[in-house]
Amino acid sequence: xxxxxxxxxxxxxxxxxxxxxxxxxxxxxxxxxxxxxxxxxxxxxxxxxxxxxxxxxxxxxxxxxxxxxxxxxxxxxxxxxxxxxxxxxxxxxxxxxxxxxxxxxxxxxxxxxxxxxxxxxxxxxxxxxxxxxxxxxxxxxxxxxxxxxxxxxxxxxxxxxxxxxxxxxxxxxxxxxxxxxxxxxxxxxxxxxxxxxxxxxxxxxxxxxxxxxxx
Ligand code: MGP
Numbered sequence: 291x292x293x294x295x296x297x298x299x300x301x302x303x304x305x306x307x308x309x310x311x312x313x314x315x316x317x318x319x320x321x322x323x324x325x326x327x328x329x330x331x332x333x334x335x336x337x338x339x340x341x342x343x344x345x346x347x348x349x350x351x352x353x354x355x356x357x358x359x360x361x362x363x364x365x366x367x368x369x370x371x372x373x374x375x376x377x378x379x380x381x382x383x384x385x386x387x388x389x390x391x392x393x394x395x396x397x398x399x400x401x402x403x404x405x406x407x408x409x410x411x412x413x414x415x416x417x418x419x420x421x422x423x424x425x426x427x428x429x430x431x432x433x434x435x436x437x438x439x440x441x442x443x444x445x446x447x448x449x450x451x452x453x454x455x456x457x458x459x460x461x462x463x464x465x466x467x468x469x470x471x472x473x474x475x476x477x478x479x480x481x482x483x484x485x486x487x488x489x490x491x492x493x494x495x496x497x498x499x500x501x502x503x504x505x
Contacts, residue, residue: 386442471505
């Protein structure tokens with residue numbers, strides 16, 4: 291092949307402009323056009339501070355904020371909402387799989403329960419933002435071994451403590467639940483000797499402690 295023939299056979303390098311070539315968020319955090327899908331779509335909910343919750347008005351206070359189904363959209367939302375340590379007392383953020391309302395009555399949650407961990411506000415301060423972020427990242431990144439058991443997570447701001455909770459579908463003590471509890475401590479970088487409490491939603495709604503256990 292002559293040099294001319296080689297040149298003629300070589301495809302012309304297209305003049306790709308920024309708009310039509312794939313740009314990841316790592317390359318250009320503002321003008322990226324490639325998004326990385328999450329395995330599930332997740333909904334962020336918030337509930338109104340200042341209104342005393344009761345089992346009957348609970349549902350009315352819940353506000354659905356936004357759905358995210360890509361890594362980039364998650365960061366867009368996370369970076370633009372009020373940080374947990376700046377929320378008013380009695381507020382909660384909830385992140386649940388799309389279609390599951392963050393309440394005991396939802397059919398997906400009805401037989402389930404939650405692991406919860408309280409952090410004293412005065413000693414925790416801004417670190418609550420990292421505990422919450424680590425929990426969400428583990429959940430959205432499908433890091434839990436029994437991912438299908440996971441319904442969502444809640445962070446609550448109360449007068450003297452913050453609380454993070456992981457809601458799961460079932461509530462009988464078994465290998466699955468114990469593994470999720472151990473992984474929760476691991477993902478939050480908590481000492482594995484610390485005990486985390488699991489409360490079936492039926493106990494929360496009856497205000498009883500009969501079926502609680504710790505991992
Ligand atoms: P909470 O905020 O989960 O508990 O629920 P906390 O922070 O310990 O508050 P405290 O007031 O119990 O000390 C607060 C109240 O909201 C509950 O007692 C219920 O009346 C109501 N509530 C909370 N949740 C998660 C639900 C729910 O899923 N369904 C219904 N019907 N009521 C709920």
